[in-house]
């Protein structure tokens with residue numbers, strides 16, 4: 390059964406897209422335009438009633454939440470070695486993913502979606518103002534965690550590309566100057582050198598299909614040789 394990942398450019402779905410590319414197994418990727426509200430269409434709400442990306446469908450099952458999707462991909466394609474199996478190292482990877490989704494994501498949401506936290510406009514303005522200093526503290530902590538080439542030390546693992554999401558949100562959306570974060574910058578360079586990361590970025594950059602609705606984005610490799618329609622089951 391070909392899994393389908395619903396994602397949006399620049400979103401927290403990125404590490405899931407990278408994990409599928411790293412796994413090297415066939416999958417379909419469907420891009421949603423969040424700014425246009427495609428996550429709130431009845432078609433997508435039938436897939437993920439929470440109206441968020443990422444969502445991964447596998448047969449009749451739908452998995453939501455990036456951390457769960459990453460674990461599912463890692464366990465489904467063990468040959469890709471995306472998460473450690475040794476219990477302590479595995480716990481470290483889950484510790485990172487949990488922190489990313491429970492704390493770092495939420496700090497950025499304070500800026501992107503303050504109305505989720507309060508209906509009061511004054512409170513919303515304060516939440517937005519507080520987001521950048523809080524994000525800087527978290528970036529400091531992330532930078533100091535990177536004592537090796539990768540988050541878990543010498544070996545790449547599935548949480549690593551999450552750092553590109555935070556980099557992009559910090560730099561592009563909050564306007565945070567990223568040069569002081571030298572370890573994050575070196576880590577980003579290493580990420581950008583990985584073919585799976587390049588393929589995920591190419592999928593994000595690919596034009597959406599011509600039809601309205603949720604049309605699969607062809608893989609960059611397939612686009613060279615096949616008509617996009619060939620990707621449809």
Ligand SMILES: N[C@@H](CCC(=O)N[C@@H](CS)C(=O)NCC(=O)O)C(=O)O
Pocket residue numbers: 400401402423428440441442443453454455456490494502
């Ligand atoms: N904790 C969830 C967060 C999902 C989430 O908030 N996704 C954002 C993109 S990063 C989204 O779909 N936003 C659309 C919206 O809020 O309308 C996860 O990690 O999957």
